[in-house]
Amino acid sequence: xxxxxxxxxxxxxxxxxxxxxxxxxxxxxxxxxxxxxxxxxxxxxxxxxxxxxxxxxxxxxxxxxxxxxxxxxxxxxxxxxxxxxxxxxxxxxxxxxxxxxxxxxxxxxxxxxxxxxxxxxxxxxxxxxxxxxxxxxxxxxxxxxxxxxxxxxxxxxxxxxxxxxxxxxxxxxxxxxxxxxxxxxxxxxxxxxxxxxxxxxxxxxxxxxxxxxxxxxxxxxxxxxxxxxxxxxxxxxxxxxxxxxxxxxxxxxxxxxxxx
Ligand SMILES: Nc1ncnc2c1ncn2[C@@H]1O[C@H](COP(=O)(O)OP(=O)(O)OP(=O)(O)O)[C@@H](O)[C@H]1O
Ligand SMILES: [Mg+2]
Numbered sequence: 001x002x003x004x005x006x007x008x009x010x011x012x013x014x015x016x017x018x019x020x021x022x023x024x025x026x027x028x029x030x031x032x033x034x035x036x037x038x039x040x041x042x043x044x045x046x047x048x049x050x051x052x053x054x055x056x057x058x059x060x061x062x063x064x065x066x067x068x069x070x071x072x073x074x075x076x077x078x079x080x081x082x083x084x085x086x087x088x089x090x091x092x093x094x095x096x097x098x099x100x101x102x103x104x105x106x107x108x109x110x111x112x113x114x115x116x117x118x119x120x121x122x123x124x125x126x127x128x129x130x131x132x133x134x135x136x137x138x139x140x141x142x143x144x145x146x147x148x149x150x151x152x153x154x155x156x157x158x159x160x161x162x163x164x165x166x167x168x169x170x171x172x173x174x175x176x177x178x179x180x181x182x183x184x185x186x187x188x189x190x191x192x193x194x195x196x197x198x199x200x201x202x203x204x205x206x207x208x209x210x211x212x213x214x215x216x217x218x219x220x221x222x223x224x225x226x227x228x229x230x231x232x233x234x235x236x237x238x239x240x241x242x243x244x245x246x247x248x249x250x251x252x253x254x255x256x257x258x259x260x
Contacts, residue, residue, distance in 0.1 A: 002070070004155060004188050005033040005056065010065035011213075012051055025051045027213035028065070033156075033190065035070075038182055040199040041192045042242065043209025043217075044250050049192045052214065053158045056190065057081050069156065080149035084161040086141040088133040094144050095120070095129040101152040112151075119147040122181060139170035143177075150185065159191040163198070175201055179226065196242045200235050201228050208245050211253030217245065 010029040013022055025048040033039055041049045054060040056067055057079045069078045088097050095116055102112035120126055123143040133141055142162055149157055163171045175198060182189050193199055199206045200222065208217040220242070224234045 002035045003032040004035040004070050005190075006066075006068040007031050007033075007056070008066045008068070010052065010055060010062045010067065012048065012055065012060070012063045014051075024213040026055075026062075027215045029214065029216060030065075031207070031216060031219065033188060034204075036186050036188055037204045038179075038189045038191065038202055040203035040206045041190065041209065042194070042196060042199050042206060042246065043214060044211045044246065044253060045194070047209045047212050048214030049209060050160050053081070053160055053190065053192060056156070057158055078154060079156045079158055080152050080154035081158045081160070082142070082145045082149050082162045084164045086133065086138070086145055088141060088144055088148070090133050093130050093132055094125060094136070097133070097144055098147045098151050100148060105152075116147075116151060119150055122150070122184065123147045124177070137170070138166050139174055142166065142174060146178075146181065150181075150187075154187070156188045156190060159189065161192055161194065164194065171195075171198075176227070178202065196239055196246065197230050199242060200224075200238050201230060206242065208242065208249075211249050211256075217249060 008030050010026055012026040013024050015022055029052060041052070043049055051060065055062045058067075059081075071078075089100065092100065095113075098116040098119055099112045102115065107115075120129055123146055125140065125143050125147065128136065128140065133144065136144070145162070163174055166174065178189075179202060191202060203222050206220045206222060208220060209215065210217045220238070222238065224232070224238070228235055230236075230239070
C-alpha cells in the first residue's frame with residue numbers, strides 16, 4: 001500500500017502571550033498513514049491530538065518537523081475536517097452548507113448541486129435538504145458536517161471527536177454509518193476519540209499517544225474482521241489492552257506532576 005501522509009518529527013510549542021507560558025504540546029511525532037486506511041488517535045486529554053490534526057490540516061504550523069501529503073493529480077483540497085461541535089453555518093440550509101466549499105472554489109452551480117445531491121444520498125439526509133441546522137437533531141447535523149467536508153473531495157478526512165456530544169444510541173448508528181461511508185468513498189480517515197470502544201470498532205490501526213507532550217506510545221494494528229461487535233472476544237481483549245495503556249499513561253503523568 002502507498003502512504004498518503006508522512007509525518008516527520010512533528011513538534012509544537014504553544015506560546016501564550018498574555019501569561020508568557022510555553023506549553024509543549026507535541027514532542028516529535030513520526031509516522032506514515034496508508035492510502036485509504038482508517039486511523040484512530042487516542043490518548044490522555046491534553047496530549048496534543050487536536051493540535052496534531054490542526055497541523056495536518058494546515059490550520060496551524062508545526063514548530064518543527066514536516067508534514068508531507070501526497071498530491072492528487074487534480075490538485076484537489078488535501079484535507080477536510082469534521083469537529084465535535086457542529087461547525088455549520090446556521091443561516092444556510094443543509095444543501096447550502098454542503099455546497100459552501102465548492103461555491104468558494106467557483107465550481108459551476110449545476111455541478112456542485114448534482115454532487116451535493118449525491119452526498120445527501122450518501123449520508124442519508126434525503127428530504128432534509130432545505131432544513132436549517134437548528135431544525136435538525138445532533139446526529140443529523142453531524143451527517144451534514146460530514147457531507148460538507150466530503151463536498152471538497154479531500155484525500156484525507158480529519159475527525160476531532162465528531163460523535164462525542166451525541167447520545168449513545170445515535171453514536172452507535174453513526175459509527176456504523178462512518179464505516180460504511182469510509183468503505184464507499186475509499187478515503188483516508190484520521191479520527192480522534194476518547195471512546196476506546198469506538199477506536200476498536202472503527203480503526204485499522206490505533207495510535208496511542210503519551211500524556212503531554214504527546215509522543216507516539218504505540219501503534220496497535222486492529223486485526224479484527226468487520227463488521228465488528230463490541231462484545232466480540234477479540235474486541236473485548238483489545239479494549240482491555242487499550243484501557244490499560246491509557247490508564248498507565250494518565251497515572252504516569254499525574255505522578256510526574258506530583259499530583260498523586
Ligand atoms: N491555541 C492554543 N494556544 C495555547 N495552548 C494551546 C492551544 N491549543 C492547545 N493548547 C494546549 O496544547 C496542549 C494540547 O492540546 P490539544 O487540544 O491538542 O489536546 P487534546 O489531546 O486534543 O486534548 P483533548 O483530548 O482534551 O481534546 C494542551 O495543554 C492545551 O492547553
Ligand atoms: Mg482535542
